[in-house]
Amino acid sequence: MSVVRLAFFGTPDFAVPSLAALETRHEVVAVVSQPDRPRGRGQKTSASPVAAHAERNGLTVFRPERIKTEEFLSAFKALNVDLAIVAAYGRILPAALLEVPPLGFINVHASLLPRWRGAAPIHRAVLAGDGETGVTIMRVVPALDAGPMLAKVPLAIGPDETTAELEPRLAKAGAFLLAEVVDRLAAGPIHEEPQDERLVTYAARIDRTEGRCNWDRPAPDIHNHIRGLQPWPLVSAHLHGRRVLLVRSQVASADEPQAVAPGTVTRVEPDGLVIAANPGTVRLLSIQPEGRSAMRVRDFLNGHRVSVGDRLEPVSS
Numbered sequence: 001m002s003v004v005r006l007a008f009f010g011t012p013d014f015a016v017p018s019l020a021a022l023e024t025r026h027e028v029v030a031v032v033s034q035p036d037r038p039r040g041r042g043q044k045t046s047a048s049p050v051a052a053h054a055e056r057n058g059l060t061v062f063r064p065e066r067i068k069t070e071e072f073l074s075a076f077k078a079l080n081v082d083l084a085i086v087a088a089y090g091r092i093l094p095a096a097l098l099e100v101p102p103l104g105f106i107n108v109h110a111s112l113l114p115r116w117r118g119a120a121p122i123h124r125a126v127l128a129g130d131g132e133t134g135v136t137i138m139r140v141v142p143a144l145d146a147g148p149m150l151a152k153v154p155l156a157i158g159p160d161e162t163t164a165e166l167e168p169r170l171a172k173a174g175a176f177l178l179a180e181v182v183d184r185l186a187a188g189p190i191h192e193e194p195q196d197e198r199l200v201t202y203a204a205r206i207d208r209t210e211g212r213c214n215w216d217r218p219a220p221d222i223h224n225h226i227r228g229l230q231p232w233p234l235v236s237a238h239l240h241g242r243r244v245l246l247v248r249s250q251v252a253s254a255d256e257p258q259a260v261a262p263g264t265v266t267r268v269e270p271d272g273l274v275i276a277a278n279p280g281t282v283r284l285l286s287i288q289p290e291g292r293s294a295m296r297v298r299d300f301l302n303g304h305r306v307s308v309g310d311r312l313e314p315v316s317s
Contacts, residue, residue: 002186005029006075007084007101010050014167017088018108019050022085024177028059029079034090035063042079042305068094075099083185085178086140091147095142103185105140108174110167111203114150114195115143116201122170123286125203126163127228129220130242132156133166135174137181139192148192153177156237160250162227206233213237213246214313215262219280225253228284237263240304244312247284247294255279266312271298275312 004026008019011034022028031054036047047055054061064072073096083103086093088110098105111121112134118124134154135152139147153173157166184190211233215222226235226249234245250272258276260266267274270281288294291306 004186007081007083009050009089010087011090012088013049013169014171017171018087018178021175021179030060032062073179107140107291108178110170114200118201121203123163140252148194162230164230178315183210192195208233211236216278219251219277219282222277223249234313243290244289250283252270254282263312
């Protein structure tokens with residue numbers, strides 16, 4: 001196997017397995033990641049997961065505030081890489097940069113393209129109730145996630161699986177597939193399949209306002225909403241006038257007609273609260289009172305009295 005000189009562009013946890021998979025097989029000349037930023041509950045400034053991993057392993061790291069500059073373009077050209085990899089870097093790359101490596105840029109994208117092009121493909125697949133997603137290795141072109149595809153691998157999405165649970169599975173699958181594709185590129189040209197533009201859907205970036213609950217929907221849609229908006233922003237509601245975050249749920253019934261208003265507690269069970277949807281019911285299994293950690297509903301009920309007929313009200317802002 002020929003060794004390829006690589007540059008790796010990535011930022012979040014999703015990209016770390018892909019970088020790790022390449023380090024032992026090829027020469028990673030440099031890693032490009034987003035600048036250090038405030039992170040976590042304490043908002044302490046720290047390196048991105050990719051930059052932190054790269055530094056622990058002695059790799060050269062670039063953290064450009066702006067990537068569309070002559071200064072960065074010149075520095076990148078000086079690396080003399082054969083190929084560049086992108087995995088959730090978080091910025092649009094200029095066309096002049098894409099033209100530098102002889103083997104171009106390829107991207108690890110967390111969907112089965114052309115479905116879910118864009119910034120939040122994992123969240124959108126779960127929110128939509130998709131039963132399957134996957135990873136696509138594609139060539140990077142100036143248009144958003146529109147390049148030809150070099151390889152795909154499908155993954156089933158569990159009916160109660162959250163975005164936070166699905167993402168590391170996709171990251172692992174993507175790393176394995178990426179290493180295989182780079183090995184094949186090292187040996188010579190490989191088939192690149194154009195995307196079918198008729199099948200394109202877009203995965204818009206997740207916005208905080210999407211966490212507002214709306215019980216006046218079918219139970220499966222509400223369940224997908226709860227499991228899809230994880231780990232951020234989470235679905236929120238008011239219970240007894242106080243804000244709570246809805247962390248874990250199940251569909252209790254998909255089509256049971258309700259004689260009460262959506263959002264009403266219809267049953268209080270030892271391990272869950274059953275809430276009316278329209279139609280059907282949703283069973284809440286885990287909840288997070290504002291300012292506290294997430295807890296099982298069993299534990300929440302030890303300190304909070306909830307009765308049949310109580311309502312989870314929408315949060316207005």
